[in-house]
Amino acid sequence: MSQAVRVRFAPSPTGPLHIGGVRTALFNYLFAKKNKGTFILRIEDTDQTRYVSGAENYIEDALSWLNIPYDEGPNKPGKVGPYRQSERSGHYKAHIKQLLETGWAYYAFDSPESLGVLRKSAEEAGETFMYNAQNRMSLENSLALTTEQTQSLIAQGTPYVVRFKSPQGRSVMCKDLIRGTVTVDSSVLDDKILFKSDGMPTYHLANVVDDHLMEITHVIRGEEWLPSLALHVLLYKAFGWEAPEFAHLPLILKPSGKGKLSKRDGVLGGFPVFPLQWQQQDAVLDGYREQGYMPEAVINLLAMLGWNSGTEQEVFSLSELILNFSLDRVQKSGAKFDPNKALWFQNHYFQKQSDAVVIEAYMKWLEANHKDTAQLDLARIVPMVKQRASFIKDLWEASDFFFEAPTQYDQAGVKRAVKENTAAIISELSVTLADQPWVSAGVLSEFVKNWCAIKEVGVGTVMMPLRLFLVGAMKGPDVFDIMFVLGKMESLERIDRALNVFRNAE
Secondary structure: OOOOOEEEEOOOOOOOOOHHHHHHHHHHHHHHHHOOOEEEEOEOOOOHHHOOOOHHHHHHHHHHHOOOOOOEEOOEOOOOOOOEHHHOHHHHHHHHHHHHHOOOEEEEOOOHHHHHHHHHHHHHOOOOOOOOOOOHHHOOEOOOOOHHHHHHHHHOOOOOEEEEOOOOOOEEEEEEOOOEEEEEEHHHOOOOEEEOOOOOEOHHHHHHHHHHHOOOOEEEEEHHHHHHHHHHHHHHHHHOOOOOEEEEEOOEEOOOOOOEOOHHHHHHHOOOOOOOOEEOOOOEEOOOOOOOOOHHHHHHHHHOOOEOOOOOOOOOOHHHHHHHOOHHHEOOOOEEOOHHHHHHHHHHHHHHOOHHHHHHHHHHHHHHOOOOOOOOOHHHHHHHHHHHOOOHHHHHHHHHHHHOOOOOOOHHHHHHHOOOOHHHHHHHHHHHHHOOOOOOHHHHHHHHHHHHHHHOOOHHHHHHHHHHHHHOOOOOOOHHHHHHHHOHHHHHHHHHHHHHHHHHHO
């Protein structure tokens, strides 16, 4: 590429950032870094009626958590700022004036009520109303009015919008790096509004003007913008600018059924569709971060939604993604979201963490949940149970018995482990264990197995009730590892407590 690559992620601060938007940011970031280019964050906040307080900070926090930082943006000024569209109004006014002067745009004074009547009439006739060359000369706009009439309406303060004058009879060639070339007949295009009556530009004008002024070389965005591509190509022609290259990413689809992944799908399916938690008036929507997902897992999940390396490899670090990413490996068809795949990636990255990192995180979780860790050695506990976990919170379910002695015993375990002579056997073993030094789990294991051999008792006859009495259920790591971590006093107290329970039950 002869020109330095510059891409942008341009979300609107109208609510939480959907993971579809996060994937768009990720693909832009990967493409920029692969080509040693620049990744820009631009906040598209021209629609002030839909602006949501806190949404911009949410976008920044999400990108930061996922470790896909931008090179230029609201809090990293570069040479082409400002990076909020609400602060760039001067650019849009100058460029809309240029389009008006060159005949590519015109003033339209039609009221919402009059257009509403026309739309209703078209609907009743089974048609769709379009404001274009077929009817523009019969509507209230500067093409149908004289210059004097137009200037008079403006001087009177009559509300107006500025529309693009779609040309007739042209074949608009639209090139897409993912989908190939599509040719659109300009006659089927309507005259889109470029400038609203509130003095703010629409997405179409602001998007094209900013991409040009920010020297964007590649526009990588979602498939939902494909219908606007012909208009944008025409806008570049109208300004006399060279258009960037376009790439429209496939939709992220529901896990089952048809349609794109929505917030409702996440609520019904019990999985997040947002990177971070979002609080709205009627609900708190969990994010991947709050559910305990690691950012590496979310990045890997999103990268594989619509892209593949052409190999069997599925697990990629961020640096590997940058090395392998290319737009020609992005698929055209929608990518089905799989919550189970998200869990699979999470488990992989959770297990890759060092024990020291997991221990530190688990300590914080225990403290936050008011669990007493003073008498326990997490350095011994975590390696025993880590393989059974995908999240920090899973460690509690796998190790709660270390922290809290059982107060009841799983009935299925009781049925398997407690027989008529169990209390007598375990009671005798407990007395013997009290006289033994607890040097290590291995020494305990060897002692108990030798004791079983001498007493001609099956090892399972002893091991199952020991586990049940210590844990409360038939779960957990090796029994002797549990005993050694709990220590002699705690282990024997638990055994004695269980013996009393089962003796009283006889």
